[in-house]
Amino acid sequence: MQDTRSDQNVLALVATALERDDGVDSQAGDAWLELELGRAVKAQKGLAGPAVLSRDDLSALGKRIARRLTREACKLLCGEAPEDKEDRKTLGLDDMTVIGAITAVLVSGLGIAPGIAAIVAALIFRRLAEPTLDELCQHWRDRLATVDALAQQ
Known part of the structure; x- marks a missing residue:
């Protein structure tokens, strides 16, 4: 059974990112999503205080995770390796x-x-x-x- 609240949260994040894109390109929305991903990982891991991860650190972390997830998703859907x-x-x-x-x-x-x-x-x-x-x-x-x-x- 799907978590409706989780689905709504994802839709709200996507909607906010699209609003930030301003119809030109996806860089503003992507940057915001990367920052939010970094914040979510920080919250999930229980990392305390702003001294641990700055806004730039959170953004860089989100960017790295997004790149890794994208690469893994590409291998899963498009990879030719036997395990894929x-x-x-x-x-x-x-x-x-x-x-x-x-x-x-x-x-x-x-x-x-x-x-x-x-x-x-x-x-x-x-x-x-x-x-x-x-x-x-x-x-x-x-x-x-x-x-x-x-x-x-």
Whole structure:
């Protein structure tokens, strides 16, 4: 069961970040989210007092955690290593599970016969979902490489 209060908190954070972006780019909102992430980690770990972590420290911590989480999420969803594929399968994100979900929607939502729905689902996955995911993953890897290069300057 989902924690509705937690979902509302996440939505409130995203809404605040979008307001700070001002429709131009995401830097202001990202910087604010990174600071909030640092504060949340500080609060969760019970770190006492402002002398332990300054605002800049909190922001840097949030930025490091966000970069790490993004890199790990990219490996989970796009990685080719055997452990990445196994993790996707465990989470129900492997190709066959996705095709099965598309099949279920076609059968239950559109009333297509299961045998036909399975073939249509495989075609939908191969022709639409798979290329889209490939492009998304390549864009994600390129973005991570750019962020890593900028961080080392």
